[in-house]
Each structure stands twice: as structure tokens, then as C-alpha cells.
Amino acid sequence: MTPTAATAGKRERTKAHNRRAILDAACEVFSEMGYDAASIRDVVRRTDLASGTFYNYFPDKASVFHAVLEERTQELRRRLRAVRQEETTLDAVVHLGFHVYFSFIVEDRPLFELLRRNAGTVQTMFDTPALEAGISELFEDLSTLAERIELPPAIDLDYLAAAMGGVAFELGIRLIEQPEPDVERTARFAGELFLGGIARLAG
Structure with missing residues (x-):
């Protein structure tokens, strides 16, 4: 595997991991707090991701709820x-x-x-x-x-x-x-x- 391919593979695994972490956290937060009371910040707090990382995967709260x-x-x-x-x-x-x-x-x-x-x-x-x-x-x-x-x-x-x-x-x-x-x-x-x-x- 070339360095470029290895880098690309690692990037894809990181993206998949981050999206998985957001979805799992969102499911927990929406189930515990309810959609209306929950915020994007509440979701991000359940992960080890930086707050801005969320928006690389979902534009808003409704989109992650749909997902x-x-x-x-x-x-x-x-x-x-x-x-x-x-x-x-x-x-x-x-x-x-x-x-x-x-x-x-x-x-x-x-x-x-x-x-x-x-x-x-x-x-x-x-x-x-x-x-x-x-x-x-x-x-x-x-x-x-x-x-x-x-x-x-x-x-x-x-x-x-x-x-x-x-x-x-x-x-x-x-x-x-x-x-x-x-x-x-x-x-x-x-x-x-x-x-x-x-x-x-x-x-």
C-alpha cells in the first residue's frame, strides 16, 4: 500500500469512527432528554470530539435526528x-x-x-x-x-x-x-x- 493510499484509508476510518460516535451519542441524548430539550452541544459532550467536528458530518440537530x-x-x-x-x-x-x-x-x-x-x-x-x-x-x-x-x-x-x-x-x-x-x-x-x-x- 502506498503512503497516499494508507493516509486515505486512515482518513476514511477516522471519518467513520467520528460519525459513529456522533450517532451513538445522539441516540442516547435524544432518548434521555428528548429532541426539543437536547442541543448539539449535549450530543458533542458525549463524544471525545471537538465541538466543530459535528458540522463536518451533520448541518444541524434535525439532520442527525433523521440519521x-x-x-x-x-x-x-x-x-x-x-x-x-x-x-x-x-x-x-x-x-x-x-x-x-x-x-x-x-x-x-x-x-x-x-x-x-x-x-x-x-x-x-x-x-x-x-x-x-x-x-x-x-x-x-x-x-x-x-x-x-x-x-x-x-x-x-x-x-x-x-x-x-x-x-x-x-x-x-x-x-x-x-x-x-x-x-x-x-x-x-x-x-x-x-x-x-x-x-x-x-x-
Whole structure:
């Protein structure tokens, strides 16, 4: 390896380390203090970085919050897509999809605490890339399923994806606010709500 390549490799590792440190600190701070009360200074204090280093990676507090949310939901989106692409019936896709979603946000403690402490903030940021991507992926998977099982034309898949995403998010917020979150009950309620509505529209 040439000196130039070695220097470049070290620089990239340093950048990755610094970004990782900021994201980890931000997740802790937002979970403990809440988005509104937290400041960039609070985040930087949880790292060993100079205060100005933050701005080499994120322009403001909102951008690092979005990045934390994006990272924390990547695995959730992967699991949801796996279920939707493996199952062959609408019943299974709907029920299992909701169950995977609610189970994940309860079991992933960093995400659980982040959402619980910042529910209102996340609700006002529903158009963040992470959440928009989840809705887009749901629409794609529903479209593929519709081709296999021939859903009636009356079922607007764009509306359906948006509605399922919105209900999952809102019920998820209520779920994590419970002293003892009941995933089974919440997933069953959401599943029956949509399957019943779809049956009515199809009829």
C-alpha cells in the first residue's frame, strides 16, 4: 500500500469512527432528554470530539435526528420486506407484517426509548426519508402481491400502503406508552381492521 493510499484509508476510518460516535451519542441524548430539550452541544459532550467536528458530518440537530431514525429502522424495514415477499396470501402479509413491526419496536430498546421519548417529534417528521422509504417499500410489495392474487381494482394500493403505514406508526406509539406493551393484541387489532376494510371494499 502506498503512503497516499494508507493516509486515505486512515482518513476514511477516522471519518467513520467520528460519525459513529456522533450517532451513538445522539441516540442516547435524544432518548434521555428528548429532541426539543437536547442541543448539539449535549450530543458533542458525549463524544471525545471537538465541538466543530459535528458540522463536518451533520448541518444541524434535525439532520442527525433523521440519521439516527434512519439507522434504527433499517433492520425493521429489512424484516418487513422479508415477510411480505415470502408470504403468498394477503391475510398473512397483513397480520405478520403488523406483528413484525410491533414486535421489533418493543424489542429494540434503543428504538423503543427513542420513539417513546420523541413520539411527538417523530409525528411531525412523518415525511422523513426513513419513514417515506418504508411506505414506498410497502407499496411495492403490495403491488407485487396484487399481481399474484388479483386484488380487486377497488383497492387503491397507494391509499392502502399510506393507511397501513400511518396506522402502524400511530398504534406503535400507543403501544410503547403502555406499562406492559401487548404486541399480540395490537397486531391483531390492526390486521383485522385492514382485512375487514379490504373485504368490504372488495365486496
